Amino acid sequence: MARFDIAVIGLGRFGAALALRLEGAGRRVLGVDIDEAVVDGLAEDIEHLAIAEARDEETLRQLGITPDTIVVLGMTNVAASLMTATALNELGIHEVWAKAGSRQHYEALLRLGVTRIIQPERDAGLSMADDLLQR
Amino acid sequence: MAQGTMNTHLLNRLVANPARTVMMGFATVIALGTLALWTPLAAETGESTDVLTALFTATSATCVTGLTTVDTATHWSTFGEVTILALIQIGGLGVMSAATLLVMVIGRRLAAPANVLTSAESRAIFHRTPGDVVLGIVWFTLAVEVATTLALSVRLRVAYHDGWSEALYSGLFHAISAFNNAGFALQADSAVPWVEDPWMCVPIMASVMVGGLGFPVWWEVLRHWRQQFRRWTTHARIVLWGSLVLWIGGAGALAAFEWRNEDTLGPLGTGGKFLAAAFQSVAARTAGFNSIDIGALHEESLLLLDGLMFIGGGNAGTAGGIKVSTFALLGFVIWAELRGEPSVRVLRRRLSPENMRQALTVVLLGVGLVGGSTAILLVVTPFTLDAVLFEAISAFGTVGMSTGITGRLPPSGEVILIGMMFLGRLGPLTLGAALALRHRPRRFEVPHERVLVG
Numbered sequence: 001m002a003r004f005d006i007a008v009i010g011l012g013r014f015g016a017a018l019a020l021r022l023e024g025a026g027r028r029v030l031g032v033d034i035d036e037a038v039v040d041g042l043a044e045d046i047e048h049l050a051i052a053e054a055r056d057e058e059t060l061r062q063l064g065i066t067p068d069t070i071v072v073l074g075m076t077n078v079a080a081s082l083m084t085a086t087a088l089n090e091l092g093i094h095e096v097w098a099k100a101g102s103r104q105h106y107e108a109l110l111r112l113g114v115t116r117i118i119q120p121e122r123d124a125g126l127s128m129a130d131d132l133l134q135r
Numbered sequence: 136m137a138q139g140t141m142n143t144h145l146l147n148r149l150v151a152n153p154a155r156t157v158m159m160g161f162a163t164v165i166a167l168g169t170l171a172l173w174t175p176l177a178a179e180t181g182e183s184t185d186v187l188t189a190l191f192t193a194t195s196a197t198c199v200t201g202l203t204t205v206d207t208a209t210h211w212s213t214f215g216e217v218t219i220l221a222l223i224q225i226g227g228l229g230v231m232s233a234a235t236l237l238v239m240v241i242g243r244r245l246a247a248p249a250n251v252l253t254s255a256e257s258r259a260i261f262h263r264t265p266g267d268v269v270l271g272i273v274w275f276t277l278a279v280e281v282a283t284t285l286a287l288s289v290r291l292r293v294a295y296h297d298g299w300s301e302a303l304y305s306g307l308f309h310a311i312s313a314f315n316n317a318g319f320a321l322q323a324d325s326a327v328p329w330v331e332d333p334w335m336c337v338p339i340m341a342s343v344m345v346g347g348l349g350f351p352v353w354w355e356v357l358r359h360w361r362q363q364f365r366r367w368t369t370h371a372r373i374v375l376w377g378s379l380v381l382w383i384g385g386a387g388a389l390a391a392f393e394w395r396n397e398d399t400l401g402p403l404g405t406g407g408k409f410l411a412a413a414f415q416s417v418a419a420r421t422a423g424f425n426s427i428d429i430g431a432l433h434e435e436s437l438l439l440l441d442g443l444m445f446i447g448g449g450n451a452g453t454a455g456g457i458k459v460s461t462f463a464l465l466g467f468v469i470w471a472e473l474r475g476e477p478s479v480r481v482l483r484r485r486l487s488p489e490n491m492r493q494a495l496t497v498v499l500l501g502v503g504l505v506g507g508s509t510a511i512l513l514v515v516t517p518f519t520l521d522a523v524l525f526e527a528i529s530a531f532g533t534v535g536m537s538t539g540i541t542g543r544l545p546p547s548g549e550v551i552l553i554g555m556m557f558l559g560r561l562g563p564l565t566l567g568a569a570l571a572l573r574h575r576p577r578r579f580e581v582p583h584e585r586v587l588v589g
Contacts, residue, residue, distance in 0.1 A: 051582065054579070
């Protein structure tokens with residue numbers, strides 16, 4: 001059994017909200033971010049947190065991420081996101097979900113074999129458009 | 136070139152597992168020493184000594200402690216005494232060399248590659264070959280021991296009417312014993328006959344001090360003397376100042392405590408009182424000679440000596456204990472905490488958190504070890520707490536002073552002391568090295584949280 005059900009890498013507004021909801025639902029969540037202040041801010045609500053630049057295999061392995069863990073990439077930084085996705089690929093992680101900030105970012109993630117990708121601004125825009133059309 | 140490769144190879148083997156290398160070396164020497172002392176040849180009576188006594192004496196000599204269950208002069212034959220002397224010398228040189236080499240290795244490992252050139256300038260000892268350093272230690276040892284032998288022998292010949300050969304032998308024995316901080320004496324009452332004789336006490340004290348400061352400090356002192364250079368390392372300054380404070384403070388306190396004690400300082404003249412107090416203060420860290428009767432000291436004096444013995448001397452010297460620098464580091468930590476400073480400053484340099492943790496680990500493990508063995512000794516012996524505690528610390532600090540209970544311990548008590556001497560000699564050294572060398576690269580960190588303290 002994996003140590004964590006879900007690992008969230010990148011704890012910005014997107015990642016933090018995601019991780020908090022999952023933790024609240026009783027999942028074993030690991031939250032990772034480079035920024036110590038961000039991680040410290042979440043320390044009261046999430047049990048498993050790590051401060052790390054999780055871009056390479058060794059770090060990911062040390063964090064306890066196994067192929068069975070579902071990994072969510074929450075960072076908008078394209079380079080960090082793609083490098084992490086590549087490393088996760090090499091580790092043989094079955095399921096990687098990610099957030100993309102731009103179309104190219106989306107394309108690149110897709111080619112790296114990421115399972116599911118969302119583009120928050122675009123998705124939110126589309127969903128608002130749907131709402132408007134239904135009025 | 137060939138020698139260079141061999142040295143590097145040797146260094147690498149030592150580095151691979153320094154703790155095990157050093158421990159195995161010591162265990163082997165002790166085993167050989169035990170065998171030698173066990174033979175009938177080693178005893179005055181010509182009958183073989185029991186194994187436990189042989190083991191105790193061999194351990195005590197090799198770990199340069201000086202605790203004895205039998206009287207050195209009367210029990211052992213000349214062969215036995217020379218064996219003890221050899222063990223002391225091997226033990227002393229072994230500790231100094233091993234520790235100095237470990238210091239070098241740690242220094243090299245911890246210095247970032249980019250800083251190698253600058254550190255070559257200021258901390259020359261890190262950039263010597265191991266062979267050079269060991270050779271330096273041997274020369275240094277020889278020089279101090281020869282000088283002390285001469286001083287003692289001449290005095291013994293002139294003032295105590297010993298024959299030349301006898302005076303030379305006694306002088307040599309005590310010189311080696313003093314420099315290596317072993318505290319073995321050829322008299323049952325140690326240095327008591329010389330209590331008011333500065334010509335005997337001062338050379339012994341000087342020799343103990345020199346041996347106890349540690350080779351890295353002397354290396355720096357010698358370099359300073361030969362060529363003026365920028366600054367002293369923080370380590371050397373801590374050890375020198377710390378030792379000075381402990382010597383003077385210890386002597387002053389001891390003189391004050393014992394001034395009127397009829398069985399110790401009381402009968403002596405004023406000069407003699409100060410000489411004896413200074414001698415005892417120096418010997419407590421960690422030579423183990425005594426010029427006054429330790430068993431007759433007041434309890435407060437015993438406690439004072441307990442403290443001095445536990446702290447011990449300088450690193451990579453012949454002294455034992457947790458070392459002056461370790462003790463001082465914790466002092467600096469406390470000072471910084473009391474003042475609410477964000478980091479610990481030591482003589483205008485910042486102390487790394489690892490360094491703090493190492494000091495804390497060594498000290499607390501030492502305290503735990505002494506506490507545990509004291510408890511066991513209390514159970515297996517009929518003696519009081521102050522005597523037993525003194526004995527345990529004396530063994531742990533490889534001091535060798537005793538309130539006089541060593542010879543009356545049951546076998547189980549002797550075994551405990553053997554273990555304490557071994558751990559006390561090698562524990563802080565190998566533990567310190569292991570801690571400093573241990574490098575677990577962790578690629579992540581976890582969030583902060585405070586736990587309530589105090």
